[in-house]
């Protein structure tokens with residue numbers, strides 16, 4: 562039986578092993594003391610394992626050719642066959658019925674541990690891959706070495722991309738994406754969530770516009786919409802960008818103005834700091850009134866028509882100047898150039914060397930797309946081995 566090495570013990574590696582073990586002896590090398598640690602952190606501990614609304618629209622590269630070969634339906638079916646029950650939420654995001662990422666890791670691990678020809682080698686850090694006549698020599702931090710005819714690289718965004726140059730593989734350095742973004746935020750907004758807002762910004766080659774929830778932090782902004790925006794910035798190599806948030810996308814400028822003029826009449830005797838009560842979170846109301854240069858203790862009846870216009874402008878176009886990415890990114894943009902790989906994710910120049918998961922330059926937006934790429938790429942390669 563052929564013996565293959567899978568370097569890395571994350572999502573893509575485990576999926577690959579589930580299929581490769583049908584015809585080959587598989588050895589999984591993982592530097593951590595346990596496999597699949599990252600899976601446990603996904604989806605805030607719930608693991609958003611895929612999305613029923615699937616397609617290349619969610620990725621930086623066109624990967625339809627891969628997604629068609631191990632689709633969302635096949636992925637869910639496969640997990641069901643391992644015993645994992647799943648459900649999709651109203652946005653198409655698929656989770657385990659247990660709402661626990663532990664279940665996802667456990668069904669994969671349980672299956673693999675029952676296979677006689679799968680071996681886990683944890684605490685094994687790969688430091689080099691070298692070509693050795695017809696095979697590949699894997700070198701480990703411990704000084705140990707092993708030879709394999711086929712090697713699957715599943716090292717995620719931890720991979721040292723220089724390691725692959727010798728195989729004629731080009732790569733783009735990893736850049737964080739799906740992360741919170743750094744910007745100056747008024748102190749009182751830290752911790753405030755605003756739902757249903759529309760975040761937009763323009764690029765030379767198009768624009769980003771998405772509606773959802775934004776969470777203000779001390780050092781910037783977060784939330785799914787912001788994460789997705791970070792991907793658009795990372796893919797274009799942009800760190801600094803002015804973004805506009807429409808805090809009331811479902812109300813036109815004119816309707817908002819009429820509404821505020823009406824409130825000016827209705828709430829004449831109130832203080833300006835109460836003018837927006839009922840619109841937004843108290844702290845956001847405070848910031849909007851302040852930015853419109855309205856004194857908090859002035860009477861509503863004294864708010865000028867010019868100030869009402871300014872307030873409408875600020876509510877419809879709340880600007881933030883993004884100044885970089887914050888830590889704790891979920892994925893990285895960059896990695897091995899997919900053009901250097903065959904349709905089976907094998908090196909075009911070195912037969913037997915495969916790349917799966919995040920080490921390949923494929924990144925998706927939030928919603929289960931990154932794990933789907935890990936499952937799809939892992940299955941395609943595993944089935945071949």
Ligand SMILES: Cc1cc2nc3c(=O)[nH]c(=O)nc-3n(C[C@H](O)[C@H](O)[C@H](O)COP(=O)(O)OP(=O)(O)OC[C@H]3O[C@@H](n4cnc5c(N)ncnc54)[C@H](O)[C@@H]3O)c2cc1C
Pocket residue numbers: 568569570571572573574590591592593596597598599600602603604605608609610611685686687688715716717718719720890891892917918919920928929930931932933935
């Ligand atoms: C907090 C968080 C939440 C996320 N939530 C979601 C979500 O809900 N849905 C979704 O679709 N995606 C999510 N993602 C992204 C998703 O987890 C990744 O896209 C996916 O895990 C990539 O799989 P992979 O197998 O390519 O890499 P990884 O899962 O990163 O696996 C790589 C493995 O290789 C090991 N390794 C690295 N270097 C070496 C070495 N030199 N020697 C040996 N082993 C090594 C690592 O320890 C790791 O176990 C999330 C990511 C994070 C960080």
